[in-house]
Amino acid sequence: MSTSPPIVRYLQFENEDFETKTQNLKNNEEQNTTDCERIKVFLRLRPFTVDEIARGEKSAVLQVKENRISIRPRNRNYMSSEVQTANEATFEFDEIFQDDISQSEIFKKVAIPFIRKLFNGQNSMILAYGITNAGKTHTILGTESEPGLIPRSIDAIFHSLKDRIIQGPKTDEKESAKYLIECCRNVLFSAKDENWNSVTDSFSDPVTGVPSLFADDKENNISLLSADESLLFQVTVSYFEIYNDRCYDLFDVDTLLEAQKILKRGLKPTTKYRRQGLKLKEIQNGKIKIEGLHEIEVSNSAEVHRLLQCGLKNRQIAETLCNRHSSRSHTVFNVSLKALEKVSKKEYRSVFEATLSFVDLAGSERTTKTNVTGERLKETAQINKSLMNLGQCLEALRRNQRIKELKDEENSKKKLLLVPYRQSKLTLLFRDFLQNGSTLMIAACSPSSSDADETIHALRTASFAKELKYGLMQVHGNSNTILNQPKHLNGLRPRTEERIQLEDDTFRPSLVDERFQDVDELMLEVESLRERLAFAESRALLIESEIRDEVAKEMEEALHKMEMQYRVKLDEASQFHEERLERRVQLITTTARKELGYGAAHRAAEHAMLNYYKDKWETERALHGIELSQLKQKLRERNLERDQLKELLSNRTTAYDGVSRKNVFTQTEENLELQKSTSDRIDSRNELSNLLENFVDIVKRFTQQLLGENVWHQIEDKYLVPMIEELAREEDCKVGQLHMIDYVNRLFEFLTASTNQDVTRETGLEPSNDENLPNKNQSKRRRERRKKQTENTTEAEHFYVQNDSSEAAACSDDFDNSTSVLSTTTPDKVIKKSRRSRKTKK
Ligand SMILES: Nc1ncnc2c1ncn2[C@@H]1O[C@H](COP(=O)(O)OP(=O)(O)OP(=O)(O)O)[C@@H](O)[C@H]1O
Known part of the structure; x- marks a missing residue:
């Protein structure tokens, strides 16, 4: 121990x-x-x-x-x-x-x-x-x-x-x-x-x-x-x-x-x-x-x-x-x-x-x-x-x-x-x-x-x-x-x-030793300072890295916070926009439904009216066609009668001598001719005036109903008045008929173009390429009018217009068919013939 x-x-x-x-x-x-x-x-x-x-x-x-x-x-x-x-x-x-x-x-x-x-x-x-x-x-x-x-x-x-x-x-x-x-x-x-x-x-x-x-x-x-x-x-x-x-x-x-x-x-x-x-x-x-x-x-x-x-x-x-x-x-x-x-x-x-x-x-x-x-x-x-x-x-x-x-x-x-x-x-x-x-x-x-x-x-x-x-x-x-x-x-x-x-x-x-000692002391101090410096540097580095870490952490946190805030805001905004979009869709749907109902009724009425006038127009046109063919038939019969009379007269002339007989016959023939043309003229004028009256009446109603008052006045000034005046000036009833047919054709063309443009405006289809159409200005005015209306309409109306275009196009097709029928019943041959006959007459 x-x-x-x-x-x-x-x-x-x-x-x-x-x-x-x-x-x-x-x-x-x-x-x-x-x-x-x-x-x-x-x-x-x-x-x-x-x-x-x-x-x-x-x-x-x-x-x-x-x-x-x-x-x-x-x-x-x-x-x-x-x-x-x-x-x-x-x-x-x-x-x-x-x-x-x-x-x-x-x-x-x-x-x-x-x-x-x-x-x-x-x-x-x-x-x-x-x-x-x-x-x-x-x-x-x-x-x-x-x-x-x-x-x-x-x-x-x-x-x-x-x-x-x-x-x-x-x-x-x-x-x-x-x-x-x-x-x-x-x-x-x-x-x-x-x-x-x-x-x-x-x-x-x-x-x-x-x-x-x-x-x-x-x-x-x-x-x-x-x-x-x-x-x-x-x-x-x-x-x-x-x-x-x-x-x-x-x-x-x-x-x-x-x-x-x-x-x-x-x-x-x-x-x-x-x-x-x-x-x-x-x-x-x-x-x-x-x-x-x-x-x-x-x-x-x-x-x-x-x-x-x-x-x-x-x-x-x-x-x-x-x-x-x-x-x-x-x-x-x-x-x-x-x-x-x-x-x-x-x-x-x-x-x-x-x-x-x-x-x-x-x-x-x-x-x-x-x-x-x-x-x-x-x-x-x-x-x-x-x-x-x-x-x-x-x-x-x-x-x-x-x-x-x-x-x-x-x-x-x-x-x-x-x-x-x-x-x-x-x-x-x-x-x-x-x-x-x-x-x-x-x-x-x-x-x-x-x-x-x-x-x-x-x-x-x-x-x-x-x-x-x-x-x-x-x-x-x-x-x-x-x-x-x-x-x-x-x-x-x-x-x-x-x-x-x-x-x-x-x-x-010795003094030298003392000096050495001083130097040694200084060097030792230098060394200790170096060590302190190294320590301070390493400490500074450590502190710096700590601060950097801290700052990085803070920044990361701030970024995370910001990200969260933006996420919330984004969610709110997207929710708000979704709700708003939904509301708008609902509004548009409701408005579109309403507008679609009104537009369809409106267009159905227009369509029915158009059909009515189209049928009426067809009937009138068929009637006038029959009358015209009857007149032509009468004209052919008279001409045949005249030719027979001429042949009879020449046969008689050859049978009788003397100049007096020939002159008598010629005089008789001229008198007959005059009598015949006078009676023909009187009959045709009455028919023509009746026809003209009916025609103007139909055009007036049609145009006023379908194209408006302005177009009617324009048609009246541009086609009907000149036509009536010309017919009044024309003594020859047949020539007058031809003029009338010509005017009617031109008017048909105009009306067809106007109706097409109107329908195109409504349906969004391409307008006609015919540059010579007389209703260009009118169409422009109509377009402006429509534009004004469009500006006042809501998105629902555009929606409706686009969706309803098929119906409008169908309506336009019906009208095109009707106008084409009218156009085919007024052949160019008749117009050319009338022109030729007018020339020969001159
Ligand atoms: N006096 C000696 N009697 C017997 N062996 C010796 C004696 N001196 C050295 N050695 C042997 O020699 C070898 C090298 O000795 P040691 O390791 O002491 O060398 P060193 O000088 O210390 O080497 P290092 O510098 O690499 O450490 C050893 O194996 C050691 O036992």
């Missing part, structure tokens, strides 16, 4: 205590000062892998002598002139670990001095650098059977501190740690990852008594890792990765929960998986803080191992779901110690805070060699860029350091190089370590000849680091930590400032 750790109450440092503590810590530090003067670079040569042996790879390592290594380049053309000439590249390091060195030896030589520094309140960083597949992860993390630096260091820390580890006050962060572990356990269990228990069980747990890696390791002499006996410690850990120049928290619970869901569906790459990138923020004195990074307080190494598994799982899920290649990111694992001193039973005061960072850099590789494309190419480019930037920073630092070391007036005036920390997140975060902190670099080296060129390039960069010396050793300070500074440690601030004051006696940064 675990004993509950004491609750810490933080107190302000008192100045006297602080001085004493500082002196003690400084003494402790002195023994390590020589180690910390410059960045140390170790080279670790890995053995050939199974694959390489299978491929029959040759070794690129020509020679390893003490701390020097010579590598044969694969392609000399890419190398510097020195290497080209010598056909080898030689590098010197602080120490070279051959391929047979064990993980525990590496731990002893590399990590133990840094754990000591951590206990003494010094920030430090262990950095694994090298090309891909060179053995960096193997060194930093190791495997289950061969744990690397991190698990061993954690184990060593907890083993050394044992029961001096205390728990801080309950914070949200602590709660989230428990939650994270729980989530992680669920994730791992759901993934049926059996490594979980086996990995965690293999490490020590001081509380539960699980044996430590170092429990029986007398050789390593872990007890050397001693910390001030009077101090208690709080341990926190954090884990993050830098992928495509963005920071991601590997202890992020949300991503784990998201992963948990995806795991249930089966782990497959998906575009829906999005991780929240963390922002870098500048805090006091130009320090960089990662906003939102989880720092989890831990009480035993088993807990840390679980958390480490959580982080690795998170990374693995991200790799799988984002279809990312393994180790394409830089990972950083931080272990932080807060040293506390007990001042009373329940009260503690903070002494220092320090962090040990383990950095596993992604391996550089040639894109042309691996033929990567798309997202993989972008990853590789980002990795190469950040590593190149790291190399540039190291080179710039080395050159600036050399200039400073010369202490020559002329040289010191030379322009110092600007160290490009801000060109990548990696160098920006490690700036303090590179400038001031205690750093150790492990250059992982592949022995394979196929990797020789890349190895040479990486080792050259590493060798730059080797030459660097720390500008300032910050003992017990927390200024170069890349972790967030907890608020409750504000009590340490006066002490830290005082320490910096002391350190200023030994080292005062």
Whole structure:
């Protein structure tokens, strides 16, 4: 069972205590000062892998002598002139670990001095650098059977501190740690990852008594890792990765929960998986803080191992779901110690805070060699860029350091190089370590000849680091930590400032450094402004799209409303027009029915009248025809009688002599002729006058009834009066008869045409084409009269007229028949004969 750790109450440092503590810590530090003067670079040569042996790879390592290594380049053309000439590249390091060195030896030589520094309140960083597949992860993390630096260091820390580890006050962060572990356990269990228990069980747990890696390791002499006996410690850990120049928290619970869901569906790459990138923020004195990074307080190494598994799982899920290649990111694992001193039973005061960072850099590789494309190419480019930037920073630092070391007036005036920390997140975060902190670099080296060129390039960069010396050793300070500074440690601030004051006696940064710092600050500000701008732009875009959506929605609603209104109006209008049309149809139907009845009666009367006059006309005409034929017959008989008398007379003349007889006969003949013509004339005139009277009477009635008073007067003036006058002038009764027949024919023609036109007007049929008709003007007048009537009529009347046209046409046909009968009874031959007879008479 675990004993509950004491609750810490933080107190302000008192100045006297602080001085004493500082002196003690400084003494402790002195023994390590020589180690910390410059960045140390170790080279670790890995053995050939199974694959390489299978491929029959040759070794690129020509020679390893003490701390020097010579590598044969694969392609000399890419190398510097020195290497080209010598056909080898030689590098010197602080120490070279051959391929047979064990993980525990590496731990002893590399990590133990840094754990000591951590206990003494010094920030430090262990950095694994090298090309891909060179053995960096193997060194930093190791495997289950061969744990690397991190698990061993954690184990060593907890083993050394044992029961001096205390728990801080309950914070949200602590709660989230428990939650994270729980989530992680669920994730791992759901993934049926059996490594979980086996990995965690293999490490020590001081509380539960699980044996430590170092429990029986007398050789390593872990007890050397001693910390001030009077101090208690709080341990926190954090884990993050830098992928495509963005920071991601590997202890992020949300991503784990998201992963948990995806795991249930089966782990497959998906575009829906999005991780929240963390922002870098500048805090006091130009320090960089990662906003939102989880720092989890831990009480035993088993807990840390679980958390480490959580982080690795998170990374693995991200790799799988984002279809990312393994180790394409830089990972950083931080272990932080807060040293506390007990001042009373329940009260503690903070002494220092320090962090040990383990950095596993992604391996550089040639894109042309691996033929990567798309997202993989972008990853590789980002990795190469950040590593190149790291190399540039190291080179710039080395050159600036050399200039400073010369202490020559002329040289010191030379322009110092600007160290490009801000060109990548990696160098920006490690700036303090590179400038001031205690750093150790492990250059992982592949022995394979196929990797020789890349190895040479990486080792050259590493060798730059080797030459660097720390500008300032910050003992017990927390200024170069890349972790967030907890608020409750504000009590340490006066002490830290005082320490910096002391350190200023030994080292005062040059004006150039200050200027650089200004530039750095400005650049950081520029970067933060850029980020704010990008955020503002994305926010503006979001707002714009929201507004657009809103406006579009409003417009859609308005249009819909309008459409509905118009629909209603349209329905109303169509209903109104339908009703109106119906009413009109009804009205027209009613009116038409009425008008149709009246029109039919009217036309029936007209028709009956016409028939009556037609019959009468026929009778009269037949009568006059008989009379005329009787007269003609009489005329023929008289002529025959005369011819007989003439023949008798000539016979008698031949029988008697003498002129006197002839003269007597001639005289008698003339007298007879005169007598005969006189008696004929008297008889015919009486008949003719009777005929004329009847005729005029019929025409008058007919015309007045059918065509009107005006037409009658016109006929009277134009035909009847001239006819009567001519007949009166004509003494010859026969000629008078012929004239009368002529007049009658003309009058018939006129009447026929007038009647046709009248009927046509009423029925809508075409008028006659006879241009010579005398009643043209009259017809026109009739048309006008009819038009006036039509204007006053309603649509119903038009409707009636059209529908009644057949009846009118039938009426017109009857009249045509009657007039044609009349016309045929007055043949042209009679007229021609009368004309001939008139001519002969003249
Ligand atoms: N010292 C060693 N002893 C035995 N095997 C090793 C050693 N170093 C590395 N290996 C093996 O070499 C392979 C590559 O190692 P590792 O994954 O650590 O390379 P890396 O540099 O981290 O690669 P990357 O940059 O791609 O992550 C692994 O299979 C690992 O087990």
